[in-house]
Amino acid sequence: MKTRAAIAWAANKPLEIEEIDLEGPKKGEVLLRNVATGVCHTDAYTLSGADPEGLFPSILGHEGGAVVEEIGPGVTSVAVGDHVIPLYTPECKTCNFCTSGKTNLCQSIRATQGKGLMPDGTSRFSKNGQPIHHFMGTSTFSHYTVLPEIAVAKIRKDAPLEKVCLLGCGITTGIGAVLETAKVTPGSTVAVFGLGGVGLSVIQGAVMAKAERIIAIDINPDKFTFAKQLGATDCVNPKDYDQPIQQVIVELTNGGVDYSFEAVGNVDLMRAALECCHKGWGESIIIGVAGAGQEISTRPFQLVTGRVWRGSAFGGVKGRSRLPGYVDRYMAGEIKVDEFVTHVMGLEDINHAFHLMHEGESIRSVIVF
Numbered sequence: 001m002k003t004r005a006a007i008a009w010a011a012n013k014p015l016e017i018e019e020i021d022l023e024g025p026k027k028g029e030v031l032l033r034n035v036a037t038g039v040c041h042t043d044a045y046t047l048s049g050a051d052p053e054g055l056f057p058s059i060l061g062h063e064g065g066a067v068v069e070e071i072g073p074g075v076t077s078v079a080v081g082d083h084v085i086p087l088y089t090p091e092c093k094t095c096n097f098c099t100s101g102k103t104n105l106c107q108s109i110r111a112t113q114g115k116g117l118m119p120d121g122t123s124r125f126s127k128n129g130q131p132i133h134h135f136m137g138t139s140t141f142s143h144y145t146v147l148p149e150i151a152v153a154k155i156r157k158d159a160p161l162e163k164v165c166l167l168g169c170g171i172t173t174g175i176g177a178v179l180e181t182a183k184v185t186p187g188s189t190v191a192v193f194g195l196g197g198v199g200l201s202v203i204q205g206a207v208m209a210k211a212e213r214i215i216a217i218d219i220n221p222d223k224f225t226f227a228k229q230l231g232a233t234d235c236v237n238p239k240d241y242d243q244p245i246q247q248v249i250v251e252l253t254n255g256g257v258d259y260s261f262e263a264v265g266n267v268d269l270m271r272a273a274l275e276c277c278h279k280g281w282g283e284s285i286i287i288g289v290a291g292a293g294q295e296i297s298t299r300p301f302q303l304v305t306g307r308v309w310r311g312s313a314f315g316g317v318k319g320r321s322r323l324p325g326y327v328d329r330y331m332a333g334e335i336k337v338d339e340f341v342t343h344v345m346g347l348e349d350i351n352h353a354f355h356l357m358h359e360g361e362s363i364r365s366v367i368v369f
């Protein structure tokens with residue numbers, strides 16, 4: 001069949017909206033009609049050429065809300081007409097990662113996913129016979145896309161797909177990093193570096209975890225109003241200080257925070273986030289993704305003296321088992337999503353969504369097909 005999609009032909013070039021060819025679902029696969037997709041900073045990161053796994057040409061996008069249009073042979077867990085959220089972290093429920101009880105990082109199709117291919121080693125997308133890569137196993141910047149059955153979370157049909165698409169990455173990632181990865185305890189002090197869709201959702205998660213003090217840090221002070229509305233108790237702009245930001249936070253908290261979260265993707269900030277943690281017990285969670293060749297560093301003494309460095313992908317959330325519950329919590333008014341949608345546009349304007357993100361003018365742009 002044909003589908004309209006935004007193609008990333010090369011790094012750092014605007015996406016091009018074109019009609020391309022899409023092969024139907026094979027065994028264990030489903031054809032999805034995307035209704036809406038968010039634009040996450042990770043899409044911009046890969047488009048920039050900084051992603052060591054970045055491939056071109058490809059169809060980016062991983063924050064979708066979709067309807068199942070067709071199922072391939074052997075598909076049992078979803079049916080035509082079901083509403084789903086595509087999962088870049090699938091959940092096969094049988095690999096040793098899934099059964100470990102220790103991680104959400106299902107590895108059953110990770111190798112082919114990282115190569116921009118479906119599990120059988122081929123792409124479903126092409127243009128004039130030239131294959132186009134999938135991205136993160138989801139490629140939600142295409143009206144129609146094909147995914148393995150294990151990479152879709154079936155959700156309730158009354159949830160608006162043009163909103164809950166944001167639960168496909170940014171919002172779940174931020175909340176999950178607090179509740180599932182760090183397991184922030186009531187009364188804690190939390191610092192969050194970066195107030196995009198992810199960092200602002202860390203604030204939501206910290207409020208849900210009953211953190212007492214939530215310090216929001218960003219170099220763009222325009223982000224502070226929404227951060228405070230969500231529950232940040234302090235807003236700090238590193239540009240207002242001469243000292244390193246970790247020193248500012250340690251002084252502000254009489255010794256450091258219980259938990260910190262890096263939601264920018266800047267390795268210097270990752271160090272600051274670790275070093276603003278309290279001696280003896282403070283935990284820092286890396287959420288941001290850093291470019292090829294970049295590395296983190298700190299004095300080992302920081303860890304010897306009890307600080308803990310951890311990371312979180314998709315907030316540690318197992319998509320098929322747990323994401324429907326996040327949708328329920330949104331529908332019950334316990335998770336804010338609507339407020340994160342600052343811009344809505346058609347696929348033809350998707351490059352503007354990237355522009356708004358780079359200018360710090362949006363929290364999330366939602367593309368409606």
Ligand code: NAD
Binds near residue numbers: 041198217289357
């Ligand atoms: P975003 O672009 O919407 O927000 C980033 C924020 O960081 C902006 O408000 C910006 O002003 C701020 N910032 C930039 N430099 C800063 C600095 N030096 N100090 C303080 N703040 C600074 O991005 P997003 O969509 O919220 O994503 C944030 C990061 O998380 C990205 O690296 C993204 O790739 C990553 N991410 C990771 C996961 C995961 O599963 N680990 C999931 C989603 C996104």
Ligand code: AHE
Binds near residue numbers: 043051054110169289
């Ligand atoms: N491909 C990059 C890493 C990118 C990355 O870390 N992706 C996150 C999700 S970001 C969503 O916005 C993730 O889930 N990572 C786990 C995984 O298996 O990819 C690189 O550095 O190679």
Ligand code: ZN
Binds near residue numbers: 042043062063169170
């Ligand atoms: Zn994302």
